Amino acid sequence: MARTRKLFAALTRRGPHHVLRGDLAFAGLPGIVFTPATGFNLPGVAFGHDWLTDVDHYVKTLEHLASWGIVAAAPGTERGLAPSVLNLSVDLGTTLDIIAGVRLGPGEISVHPTKLGLAGHGFGGSAAVFAAAGLAGAASGAPKAVAALFPSVTRPPAQEPAASLTVPGLVLSAPDDPQSLRTDALHLAEAWKGSVLHIVSKAESSGLAEKRRFAKVLGIPGSDKRTQKTVRALLTGFLLFHLTGDKAYHEFADPEAVLPKTEALDPEAPPVTTEGQIAALLK
Template identity: 40%
Template sequence: MARTPAPSISRPSLEYFDFKGPHRVASGRLDRAGLRGVVYTPVFGRGLPVVAFGHGWMQPVSRYTETFKFLASWGIVVVAPDTARGPIASHGGLALDLRNALAIAAAGRLGGGRVRVDPAKAGVMGHSIGGGAAVLAAGADPDIKAVVTVTAAETRPSAISAGARIMTPSLHLVGGDDDMAGEDIDADGAKIAALWGGPTQLRTMKGVGHLGLPEGTHWTTALMGSSGVTAAQKATRTLAAAFFLRHLDGQDQLADELDGKIKGTKVEDPEEVRAAARKH
């Protein structure tokens, strides 16, 4: 029987994601390509996975900088449109911008040609309405191979309905104290997970509100009654990086650990969400 290779920085186990990855990180703007937003990349790499990130309701993309840097340090190119920022933003428009951002990354020679993404390794991630928009983007583009949402909010058109038709693997993180998108298994993100068409995992984060992921301060903190939670940010970055590397970059050694215990989160059974919905 072949021996399983020992974990290494190029073949990490989950504990490696307690720290930033081995890559130095560069950043830039998408504006030159006609889309307002940012891009974070390793300083060098070929055939890299790429993830488009959807921001939360009225949140600037600058509030997710450390999350972008963390993913890029693990060899994942991140593109984040800074569009649809108004109070009555188009959810479908943000979903389209996520797809456009992926196309820009795939077509461009990032970092002066030192960075190239593999279009076959595309994923989406989003927070709040950006999570719902990420689902809509995946529903419209079968080339998107992995989806992560964080305290996702329902959208118009419906992300819950769209998710039921998506066979792509997904991970959904919901807050235990989310007054905006619902708490625990009553959350919009839990409903998305419950009806998801393909493989999915649902995790709750105890004591986390709707704005647990964004960094720093913003006037919407007072409006929504929640703010960043360091433990939630750490858990999200760990899970997202490992999940994307597993599903986009062939790091299958992470599969068992991604199904196990992760500090600050609890794995939930989507069937419980479906059962609760049937009672109402």
């Protein structure tokens, strides 16, 4: 555990790689991509944004992944009031095709087609689950790992495709998620038998999005640096284990491990009813 704490502490900070930023529009899809400055056959991940959240609100998270050697790209589609989770899932799959199919940067960066992952926050976390189900069994482009970070309720619900997944998954939840009508992390993890669930201590489910300084003044969920720091470490360790095979990070993918800044689900906690969720919302 002491070694894991040391690794966790290191993963809260930027990694050793210099980072380059690019634009997915060169391949016909709005969005951004961050890569290590050099490297062939790198792991790569497509990242889905939350509802009404521009991909620029995840720049530091994507840069963080790239600094640890993971190419990270986020499509900037489905940003309207009534986005389609299915359309975003298709765009996530297209993003994987792009980063795995072309040389990136000045031609000195490539992604290995068998080292691909999917991740997303809120609405994008649920879209990542749909994308993984759509790519399951594909001859190429199938993800080796999927992360749903504080996934939100969608229509159709993400539990349906999650129940069919055999790919390893990471599901992050906030302590107050059981009382929320918006998030769906616990039900998603229950349906997804190959997933690892972590409840992030003192986290805010909307806090991963960056640069929302005045959001709370306007009644919109704001960003939270403590949430961002912990989530980046958990996500990076999980992806490094599954996409690169680095066994040093095996506890980040272990369903029995209680990692730093996380807490175990209380098996004795009474189930929360819809009435209880509504009451919590009105407080």
